[in-house]
Amino acid sequence: MTTGGAEGDDEEQGNASTIPKPDxxxxxxxxxxxxxxxxxxxxxxxxxxxxxxxxxxxxxxxxxxxxxxxxxxxxxxxxxxxxxxxxxxxxxxxxxxxxxxxxxxxxxxxxxxxxxxxxxxxxxxxxxxxxxMQQLLEKGEYFSEHEMMQRAPDLYQELVGQYLTEAEKKARDSYDVRNTSFSGILMHTLEKKQRDELLEETQQEKEEQVEVSREQLSLADFEVPVACRKQWGGFEDDEPIACSTSRNAAARVSPNITKISTPVFYNPGERDLLRHEFLSLMKERFLGGEDKDFDYTAVDDNTLLDDLKQIEQDEEDAYFEDSDDEEELREQPAEDKEASSEDELDIYMRHLSNHHSLQH
Incomplete structure (x- = not known):
């Protein structure tokens, strides 16, 4: 009988443990x-x-x-x-x-x-x-053109790469084989091949998008205003029109305008602005934690990167601000103090009475 009772208790406990918890x-x-x-x-x-x-x-x-x-x-x-x-x-x-x-x-x-x-x-x-980021900028390597191009090849091609001459591309991709190992040369070659393949795919997609935009604009009988036909970075009235292959610029290209794809026609001022925009976007990516291969924990948890002077200044300002408030309170007439206290108490009690935990 005792054994049977124990088995019954075990069975009841087993059933209780299988009862689902409330949602x-x-x-x-x-x-x-x-x-x-x-x-x-x-x-x-x-x-x-x-x-x-x-x-x-x-x-x-x-x-x-x-x-x-x-x-x-x-x-x-x-x-x-x-x-x-x-x-x-x-x-x-x-x-x-x-x-x-x-x-x-x-x-x-x-x-x-x-x-x-x-x-x-x-x-x-x-x-x-x-x-x-300021330290990395001073060192120069992480925010060098080559390293940023490796991290964001499509964005680089959009804002910088497509405007380079062949001579500039050759200088960009040059590599000092005299001061490196065979494995370093091999790695450089593989990286360049992968990058070129990605840029080629990106360029083909853009050209297809440009063609689609041209067809849509042609069907809509769209006419580009004269003021918009000039290159936005140019200064000469007879300067050739440079049409970017980017997605944003493609939507503004008139089908009647002949596209000049030779980079030498692009104004140096325009190219500098686009290069500056590329660097700004790469800085934003870094600050936003979007660089996937970067160890942000080494930065986010590093107290040595704190601006100690700024922290000390903030604490000092907060101290004197509190001191000024206390001084004003001591100089305040007794009647005003009482009224102020009553006002703060009334506000506190009103919020407290409206708190959802006290509602029935």
Whole structure:
């Protein structure tokens, strides 16, 4: 009888463990998923040789921690959430009913602190990337024409490559074989071949797009204004018209205009502006974290790239600003202080009474 009872209890426990958990809002499920994908989070203690915790188990640990205690969940995982996830957590989780060991006010303070740290970290990362870019510009190699062409060959061809003369292309692709190894020469040859193939495909696509644009403009009987037929970088009235093969320029080409593809006809001022635009776009890509082969963690987490003088100045300004506010408050008449306090209290109480957690 005892054995049968034990088996019955085991069977009931097994059935209970298979009961599906209630559905949670998709925003919270996305938070659990994001946490499980974060390799920097330690979900449970493990030995060095222990296998990696399965993805589903990590999600389960995060969800279990949330369902057990929302405040402890926020303390444990809040620093790994982004601004959108913090907002979702506040809207969906910081509300009644609460458990005896949970505190809504403390959760609100935690959320505010995490948001402030996110904002501060974002500013630090931007500043560090900017200073790293200045260092790379000074060294010259990373933002050299050859290296930028390797990172963005299609953009380079669009703004720079298609306007080069044959002599300029030859000088660009020249390689000093006397001061390098055989493997270096082989790598240079392979890179040039891959780049030339990609540029050729890009050029063919552009020519096809130009042809389509010409046909569309011909059907529409479009006429280019006289002012627009001049080269925008030119200064002479009788200067030949240069028609770019770029997608944007192709839509403006009149079918009656003869395309001059020889690069020597392009105005030097125009070419310099396009080259400057290419460099500006490559800088934006770097600052935006879009250079796939660059190790941004070596920059984003590098405190040596912080502008210490600027940080010290900001802290000093904040200190004197607080001091000025305190001085004004001390000099303020007692009646004004009381009125100001009452106004701030009224505002606080109004917002508090309208908070969604207190609505029935």
């Amino acid at each position: 949670l809002p998709p925003e919270l499920m996305d938070i659990f998923k994001s946490l499980a994908e974060n390799s920097n989070i330690v979900f449970k203690s493990q030995q060095i040789d222990d296998p990696e915790i399965p993805f589903e188990e990590k999600q389960g640990i995060a969800r279990e921690a949330f369902e057990k205690n929302r405040e402890n969940f926020l303390i444990r995982f809040g620093s790994h959430l982004n601004a959108r996830q913090l907002s979702s957590f506040q809207d969906l989780a910081v509300k009644e009913p609460i458990k005896p060991d949970e505190n809504l006010e403390e959760m609100c303070l935690l959320l505010e602190d995490f948001r402030r740290k996110l904002s501060t970290h974002s500013v630090c990362v931007k500043n560090r990337r900017y200073h790293a």
